[in-house]
Amino acid sequence: MSSADFVKPIEILLVEDNPGDVQLTKEALEDCKMINNLHVAENGEVALQFLFKENEFANAPKPDLILLDLNLPKVDGREVLEAIKKDDTLKKIPVVVLTTSKADEDILKVYSLHANCYITKPMSIDRFFEVVKAIESFWMGIVVLPH
Amino acid sequence: MSAIHTHQVLDMVGSIEDLQMSLLNNIEDVIYVATPDKYELVYVNEAFKNIWGHNVVGKKCYKVLQNRDEPCTYCTNHIIFDSNHCGVHVWEHQNEITQRWFKCTDKVITLKNGDKVRFELASEITQLKATELQLKKSKEEYHMLFHAMSDGFSYHEVVYDKKNEPIDYIFRAVNPKFEKFTGLKKEDIINKRASECIPKYGDRVPTFIEKYGLIGRDGGETNFEFYFKPYKTWFNVSVFRPQQDFFCLLLDDITEKKTAEKKIIQTLADLKVSNQELEQFAYVASHDLQEPLRMVSSFTNLLQKKYNDVIDDKGKMYINYAVDGALRMQSLINDLLDFSRVSTRGKEFQECDCNLILGKAIANLKHSIEENTAIITNDELPLIKGDEIQLMRVFQNLISNGIKFKGNIPPAIHIGCQRKDKFYEFSISDNGIGINPKFKEKIFIIFQRLNTREEYPGTGIGLAICKRIINRHKGKIWVESELEQGSTFYFTLPVLKKEN
Numbered sequence: 347m348s349s350a351d352f353v354k355p356i357e358i359l360l361v362e363d364n365p366g367d368v369q370l371t372k373e374a375l376e377d378c379k380m381i382n383n384l385h386v387a388e389n390g391e392v393a394l395q396f397l398f399k400e401n402e403f404a405n406a407p408k409p410d411l412i413l414l415d416l417n418l419p420k421v422d423g424r425e426v427l428e429a430i431k432k433d434d435t436l437k438k439i440p441v442v443v444l445t446t447s448k449a450d451e452d453i454l455k456v457y458s459l460h461a462n463c464y465i466t467k468p469m470s471i472d473r474f475f476e477v478v479k480a481i482e483s484f485w486m487g488i489v490v491l492p493h
Numbered sequence: 494m495s496a497i498h499t500h501q502v503l504d505m506v507g508s509i510e511d512l513q514m515s516l517l518n519n520i521e522d523v524i525y526v527a528t529p530d531k532y533e534l535v536y537v538n539e540a541f542k543n544i545w546g547h548n549v550v551g552k553k554c555y556k557v558l559q560n561r562d563e564p565c566t567y568c569t570n571h572i573i574f575d576s577n578h579c580g581v582h583v584w585e586h587q588n589e590i591t592q593r594w595f596k597c598t599d600k601v602i603t604l605k606n607g608d609k610v611r612f613e614l615a616s617e618i619t620q621l622k623a624t625e626l627q628l629k630k631s632k633e634e635y636h637m638l639f640h641a642m643s644d645g646f647s648y649h650e651v652v653y654d655k656k657n658e659p660i661d662y663i664f665r666a667v668n669p670k671f672e673k674f675t676g677l678k679k680e681d682i683i684n685k686r687a688s689e690c691i692p693k694y695g696d697r698v699p700t701f702i703e704k705y706g707l708i709g710r711d712g713g714e715t716n717f718e719f720y721f722k723p724y725k726t727w728f729n730v731s732v733f734r735p736q737q738d739f740f741c742l743l744l745d746d747i748t749e750k751k752t753a754e755k756k757i758i759q760t761l762a763d764l765k766v767s768n769q770e771l772e773q774f775a776y777v778a779s780h781d782l783q784e785p786l787r788m789v790s791s792f793t794n795l796l797q798k799k800y801n802d803v804i805d806d807k808g809k810m811y812i813n814y815a816v817d818g819a820l821r822m823q824s825l826i827n828d829l830l831d832f833s834r835v836s837t838r839g840k841e842f843q844e845c846d847c848n849l850i851l852g853k854a855i856a857n858l859k860h861s862i863e864e865n866t867a868i869i870t871n872d873e874l875p876l877i878k879g880d881e882i883q884l885m886r887v888f889q890n891l892i893s894n895g896i897k898f899k900g901n902i903p904p905a906i907h908i909g910c911q912r913k914d915k916f917y918e919f920s921i922s923d924n925g926i927g928i929n930p931k932f933k934e935k936i937f938i939i940f941q942r943l944n945t946r947e948e949y950p951g952t953g954i955g956l957a958i959c960k961r962i963i964n965r966h967k968g969k970i971w972v973e974s975e976l977e978q979g980s981t982f983y984f985t986l987p988v989l990k991k992e993n
Binding site: 364366367370373417445446447449467469470471472474 | 775776780781783784786787788790791792794795798819820823
């Protein structure tokens with residue numbers, strides 16, 4: 347690994363329709379050590395266009411990490427996940443499902459669609475910040491991913 | 494062999510009169526002769542004497558034969574002595590003394606002196622009569638059954654072609670219900686072929702004619718349900734063979750049963766929809782209602798965090814209330830969800846040991862029991878049929894309430910059980926603060942609390958869930974308590990069927 351790799355910011359795609367959660371995630375990531383570029387897709391359709399570099403996203407970077415909410419307008423999170431995991435290039439990107447739902451059927455569905463992990467958004471702000479930091483440090487710092 | 498001459502025969506039996514006498518006395522039939530005016534017996538044979546006694550000559554025939562004091566009302570003298578009447582009169586009669594039936598042949602005979610007397614020869618037919626009566630009775634029964642039975646019944650003879658293949662059938666008998674069910678009139682169809690009576694079948698042999706015909710020919714039986722459109726009626730049709738080349742058809746109107754079945758299926762479908770809606774509600778509660786709440790709590794929190802310097806103590810207190818409210822709302826939603834899942838997520842009932850269930854509940858409360866130095870004792874508990882996880886929750890909720898609402902002394906809780914007829918009555922008694930009896934109904938209502946949150950935390954869902962679980966198990970739950978006297982919670986569960 348060259349020193350340039352450290353300088354290159356981490357590209358994170360946040361698929362989230364709730365502006366409040368977008369704001370919270372942004373604030374949590376600001377506190378993180380690693381430099382990151384946060385891209386936000388407010389629904390599943392935009393997320394897929396971003397990932398497949400369609401329309402105005404022709405020059406979009408390939409994300410290093412995807413944070414995915416489940417219940418989204420238009421194309422929902424489960425469909426986005428399915429599309430990612432079917433694509434040979436995209437399926438290597440770790441997908442963290444970050445959602446309010448605690449429903450068993452959601453958890454089961456998401457893992458059977460090969461999500462990398464499922465996290466329920468914590469109620470307390472401190473816990474939320476901790477979780478976002480933990481995601482970042484685990485997936486971007488600890489885990490060895492293919493280039 | 495030479496011919497026997499008359500005089501030789503007379504030598505053998507003495508005289509013709511002796512022979513006649515001997516014959517009269519040796520036949521099994523009863524014979525008597527009586528005068529028509531005085532009704533006096535003039536002659537009776539041995540068979541008569543054997544039934545009505547000896548020394549009867551000279552006595553009144555009605556007295557001897559029927560033990561009457563006057564001539565019989567049914568006496569046939571007026572018939573046989575009628576000048577227009579000639580020959581014999583034959584009738585049947587049941588004797589009033591012996592109850593035996595006789596076939597009587599009455600006629601008038603003229604004695605040597607010219608007197609006309611009544612002659613009767615009576616052959617016993619008691620046995621025959623009994624058989625006849627039996628037959629009549631069973632015929633009546635059959636007739637009644639045939640006419641009054643709620644099933645439509647028809648009796649048919651099979652018609653074959655030259656190759657002995659059934660091609661048609663003839664109506665031989667139908668009952669009124671059959672006419673009513675099919676709309677066919679008896680007089681239009683009896684002794685006619687089905688193909689004539691039911692014109693729409695025309696030349697072709699419908700499969701059912703073949704089917705019935707084969708039963709008539711080869712035996713066996715069939716049973717099926719059939720919807721008759723013109724009458725909007727469902728029939729259960731049974732076909733069987735009473736004898737070779739015949740078959741019977743029984744039609745049972747099962748429309749009501751079918752309608753009920755349909756209704757049940759519809760109700761089940763409705764229930765499924767309503768359960769799905771409930772599940773939908775549960776999902777909405779767990780997800781959509783939580784999200785805005787999380788926003789409220791997160792941003793008030795963030796406000797406190799990032800603007801701590803500019804917010805004064807009063808402002809911080811406001812924020813605390815807002816955060817606390819949001820957290821409580823979240824608990825309420827989770828509890829409501831829990832409450833709704835008693836019915837939607839309940840497991841199928843299985844036989845389970847309440848001792849093991851109680852053991853698990855106590856194990857779950859280990860920390861709280863130790864912390865409060867609580868003493869838990871129990872009776873031997875029975876086997877019951879139920880949802881183990883839910884019943885464990887009931888024990889756990891009730892025991893933890895006993896600990897939570899403790900008095901000044903360490904909690905002592907006893908779990909008892911008594912059989913009461915078809916139910917087991919479980920009891921969980923504590924030595925805690927007790928409940929004012931006027932609230933004993935209210936405590937089972939969802940989110941009802943008797944104490945402030947500061948004194949005793951909790952949303953007030955526990956007993957409501959217990960009640961819902963026990964109701965699901967077809968039992969009852971109630972409490973007996975006095976303030977500061979401890980409480981005893983009771984609930985019932987049905988005993989196992991095999992122990993009933």
